[in-house]
Amino acid sequence: MEYVKPMDIEKRSFEIITEELGDRKFDELCEPIVKRVIHTSADFDYADNLCFSEDVARIGIEALKSGCDIVTDTQMAKSGINKTILAKLGGQVHCFIADEDVAEKAKSEGTTRSAVSMEKAGKLPKKCIFAIGNAPTALIKLKELIEEKKLEPVLIIGVPVGFVNVVESKEMIMNTGVPYIVARGRKGGSNIAAAICNAMLYQITR
């Protein structure tokens, strides 16, 4: 067992990740995002499957600096985001998935709570960052709302995980014209969504 001081564990982990990534080159502001996702998952597939729209990390970081809020599709993603730093910058995390009115509307319309929670987020007064780690139906609803001009996200973190319409929903979100960070393919998760948010927050302050 290697003795590493608690405060140095993360630093040592990032050194190992950097070593194993070898010669891989990334955009300067995206690199810490790729590395933090690998740190969160121990899965180097993300070095290949993370897709970034032009200038997206700068857009996300600038927005967070100005107090931008984040909307998540799960409590777990909300739970994983560093809310202390976000609050210092003036932002907060919203997650409507467990709201009574969302559950009722989803039931009556035969759709998912995730999709309805995106509609509810569309009524927030601020432009937000959307961090979707679970539900492809949330991404599909976001696309609809964007096309109907009912919602204008600052950027979409599209990293749902799974087997039904996950791959397709991610490809779709990359064609909306909205800045995106997407994990192409089946992989992703609430932990990945939170890690991407934190990687941007930690570039601002830590």
Add this chain to the structure above:
Amino acid sequence: MEYVKPMDIEKRSFEIITEELGDRKFDELCEPIVKRVIHTSADFDYADNLCFSEDVARIGIEALKSGCDIVTDTQMAKSGINKTILAKLGGQVHCFIADEDVAEKAKSEGTTRSAVSMEKAGKLPKKCIFAIGNAPTALIKLKELIEEKKLEPVLIIGVPVGFVNVVESKEMIMNTGVPYIVARGRKGGSNIAAAICNAMLYQITR
């Protein structure tokens, strides 16, 4: 895009996982655990790296049926566990990582909050299931407490993720004599820890 009714998405996902696992054979009670972890991560590596001690799924399920509590090392794992079902069975989830006294003790002893949160869990009146998805230092502390007869977990879900002492801490926990479910290697996470708990809960009731 495939149209799948919201209530059928999970069912269809499990069918795809079953198809892709092909001829792989698992223990009857462990199979739903393996499949739920793959469902949570879209990562078939878990079909190979999940290790189960003898009879562990039956032990876990029986304990949960009798109202056993779960201790996690992160708020995120706590957030991912189905607390509604757990509460119906008489159990609850404990996570001490964000407690003031834990932070203070960790600082003064130069150790991690995760390790100290395990000491605190050792003082709970009930025997618990420990679900560790983040911190190898939590597993290392659990081993110490077990050897010092200060703690007797019902079972340990040992699935921290990462690069520093993660692999070693998992191998160690498999040699304590305590029933275990471990993801051998670097992979794991809070989402994986929660998925394993839920896979046992859903075998009791859903």
